[in-house]
Amino acid sequence: MKKAEKPKTRCGYVAIIGRPNAGKSTLLNQLLDFKLSIVTAKPQTTRQRILGIMNEENIQIIFLDTPGLIKPKYALQTAMMKIADQAIQTSDILLVMIDVTSEEDSDFVLELFQNALKNLELPKILLLNKVDLVPKEQLLPLIHRFHAVGIFKEIIPISALNNDGVDIVKKNLIDILPVGERFYPEDTLTEQPEKFFVSEIIREKIFLYYGKEIPYSTDVIIEEFKERKESKGFIRASIIVERQSQKVILIGKNGEALKRVGEESRKDIERFLDRKVFLELWVKVKEDWRKNNTVLKNLGYL
Ligand SMILES: Nc1nc2c(ncn2[C@@H]2O[C@H](COP(=O)(O)OP(=O)(O)O)[C@@H](O)[C@H]2O)c(=O)[nH]1
Ligand SMILES: [Mg+2]
Incomplete structure (x- = not known):
């Protein structure tokens, strides 16, 4: 047979x-x-x-x-x-x-x-x-x-x-679809590191909560991403903007606006990573970063 x-x-x-x-x-x-x-x-x-x-x-x-x-x-x-x-x-x-x-x-x-x-x-x-x-x-x-x-x-x-x-x-x-073996192991969902998606989640909240040019003038860098055995994971992220005036808007009165970004991001990050984290956010000014090739390179766009 x-x-x-x-x-x-x-x-x-x-x-x-x-x-x-x-x-x-x-x-x-x-x-x-x-x-x-x-x-x-x-x-x-x-x-x-x-x-x-x-x-x-x-x-x-x-x-x-x-x-x-x-x-x-x-x-x-x-x-x-x-x-x-x-x-x-x-x-x-x-x-x-x-x-x-x-x-x-x-x-x-x-x-x-x-x-x-x-x-x-x-x-x-x-x-x-x-x-x-x-x-x-x-x-x-x-x-x-x-x-x-x-x-x-x-x-x-x-x-x-x-x-x-x-x-x-x-x-x-x-x-x-072409006939051929898998390129990635069967349990793989993506190739970018978790860190990348964490920064994307924070960017999403900025797109959702701020108007006009703010989201477009913003990027997010994950400065520290640590898993800790005894306590929650620790994430420190910088939100970069092009001008001081944007920094003021991002932070908001008494820091309320930034706090909201932090809280909503943390919830989604925890859902994404399926574990608890502590999220710390800082806002930094990098003049005209969108036009600056060195900065773009550091951010991974070039
Ligand atoms: N009504 C409707 N809205 C959609 C549909 N697909 C996407 N959207 C909305 O369109 C907007 C842009 O979607 P997104 O996936 O970010 O678009 P992208 O820029 O092409 O990636 C979001 O507000 C979505 O919710 C759809 O099938 N119907
Ligand atoms: Mg899209």
């Missing part, structure tokens, strides 16, 4: 790209069933490439969540676009996401694949996200428009927020 053939393992890289705020990080978190990537209502929250690994029987998909595609205005944004570009170049399949309520998103994506990424030869799947916000009839013209250009292998309407259509995305990816 012929021995049953062992099912082949499939493994590959899938980059999620699109304009800021399309819902890329929300989708990644749904695919992983874990909040790995920070999500806010403000654009340009994700600055680094976030790698999230989905493991199932005989399947490993390495997702790359990327900074939203924009025309860069300063050095930090140039670095962010380079990060997105590298993710595109390393991936086996591309998930291209647009927010269906944004005409700008559709135009941008069409123009991108008809020009800059015209010769990119890998399967591309278009995700029409946020379908919960529009009546079904409104989707048809959009689907026709993208279908007509013949760039995308599949066009899938989804609501990342409601986890609607996400399984269909997964199934389509698995169907075309």
